[in-house]
Amino acid sequence: MEEDLFDRYSRQILFQPIGADGQKRLSGGYALVVGCGATGSASAGMLARAGVGRLKIIDRDFLEKSNLQRQSLFNEEDLQANLPKAILAERNLGRINSSIKIEGVVADLNPSNIEKLAAGADVILDGTDNFDTRFLINDYSLKTRTPWVYTACVGSQGMLMNIVPGETPCLRCLMDGSPPAGSLPTCETAGILGPTAQLVGAIQATEALKTLTGHRDRLIKGLVRVDTWTWEFRELDLSDVRPEDCPACAQGRYDFLQARSGMMTSILCGSNAVQVVPPNGSKIELKGLAERLHSAHGPGGIDDLSYNSHLLRFRLIDRNIEMTVFPDGRAIIQGTKETSTARDLYSKYIGM
Numbered sequence: 001m002e003e004d005l006f007d008r009y010s011r012q013i014l015f016q017p018i019g020a021d022g023q024k025r026l027s028g029g030y031a032l033v034v035g036c037g038a039t040g041s042a043s044a045g046m047l048a049r050a051g052v053g054r055l056k057i058i059d060r061d062f063l064e065k066s067n068l069q070r071q072s073l074f075n076e077e078d079l080q081a082n083l084p085k086a087i088l089a090e091r092n093l094g095r096i097n098s099s100i101k102i103e104g105v106v107a108d109l110n111p112s113n114i115e116k117l118a119a120g121a122d123v124i125l126d127g128t129d130n131f132d133t134r135f136l137i138n139d140y141s142l143k144t145r146t147p148w149v150y151t152a153c154v155g156s157q158g159m160l161m162n163i164v165p166g167e168t169p170c171l172r173c174l175m176d177g178s179p180p181a182g183s184l185p186t187c188e189t190a191g192i193l194g195p196t197a198q199l200v201g202a203i204q205a206t207e208a209l210k211t212l213t214g215h216r217d218r219l220i221k222g223l224v225r226v227d228t229w230t231w232e233f234r235e236l237d238l239s240d241v242r243p244e245d246c247p248a249c250a251q252g253r254y255d256f257l258q259a260r261s262g263m264m265t266s267i268l269c270g271s272n273a274v275q276v277v278p279p280n281g282s283k284i285e286l287k288g289l290a291e292r293l294h295s296a297h298g299p300g301g302i303d304d305l306s307y308n309s310h311l312l313r314f315r316l317i318d319r320n321i322e323m324t325v326f327p328d329g330r331a332i333i334q335g336t337k338e339t340s341t342a343r344d345l346y347s348k349y350i351g352m
């Protein structure tokens with residue numbers, strides 16, 4: 001091992017289960033972090049410090065002031081930059097460790113792009129805030145035999161579970177499909193404590209390090225539930241869960257991966273906003289869109305139009321609505337939770 005590598009990671013190499021061999025494995029490893037909120041920020045930062053050779057961060061959103069309370073990869077300076085979180089994460093992770101390959105991808109992970117975006121990952125870390133994406137990751141994981149680490153955080157509570165295809169139950173073994181909208185507390189209704197997400201992110205990063213260094217036998221086998229406020233820490237035994245009853249594990253039905261759709265909308269957790277995703281393969285040239293929108297000034301029109309190469313943003317005059325458009329055709333419409341309103345606004349101002 002090169003001497004400077006040894007210097008940099010010496011304390012981790014001294015940790016016997018990793019050692020020089022484990023460090024080399026980490027250098028050759030590829031971890032994919034889906035969602036760069038509080039948990040994703042924490043795990044991605046730790047994996048970058050640990051020297052995981054390739055890190056990809058996928059996130060669909062842009063940075064907002066209320067993120068700074070818990071999303072440890074970002075700071076006040078980033079807020080001024082008006083950039084998507086994936087771009088900021090790539091830059092800030094590069095400042096933590098410039099010797100590894102880091103890729104920030106601004107995208108909504110969905111059935112049409114997951115096989116391309118996740119290809120080759122050795123482990124997938126769930127930093128998402130919704131079950132549709134988690135079930136999609138679960139399908140992809142089973143199909144490609146890629147281990148992933150499920151997490152969820154709300155209030156002072158966190159959950160975590162390793163899914164190793166062929167060895168452990170999967171997410172669908174535990175529940176068949178997303179819980180009904182509004183049935184669970186969310187970051188928006190129950191808030192979230194920064195330290196809770198840091199803790200869950202730390203456990204998640206540790207599990208990824210075990211997988212990447214070939215220590216799968218050390219992975220947590222149960223479903224971890226923690227409450228950092230009341231201090232309860234439990235590991236639920238999953239040995240009674242029967243994968244032979246699971247449509248994904250047992251029958252190989254990857255319903256979430258096979259879903260095909262036209263325009264999709266989803267309400268974003270933690271903000272009064274809806275994301276609109278146009279049909280597969282749509283691309284938007286932001287400069288051209290800016291020119292078209294520019295002529296829409298005036299009553300009923302738009303204001304505060306700004307754009308850079310990563311996003312375009314404007315406000316609707318007379319309405320408390322702000323729209324942010326990305327080159328992949330997606331838009332985040334803030335100021336509404338109505339998916340039908342969001343679709344209408346998308347059609348009216350962006351077209352499709």
Ligand SMILES: [Zn+2]
Nearest residue numbers: 170173246249
């Ligand atoms: Zn299953």
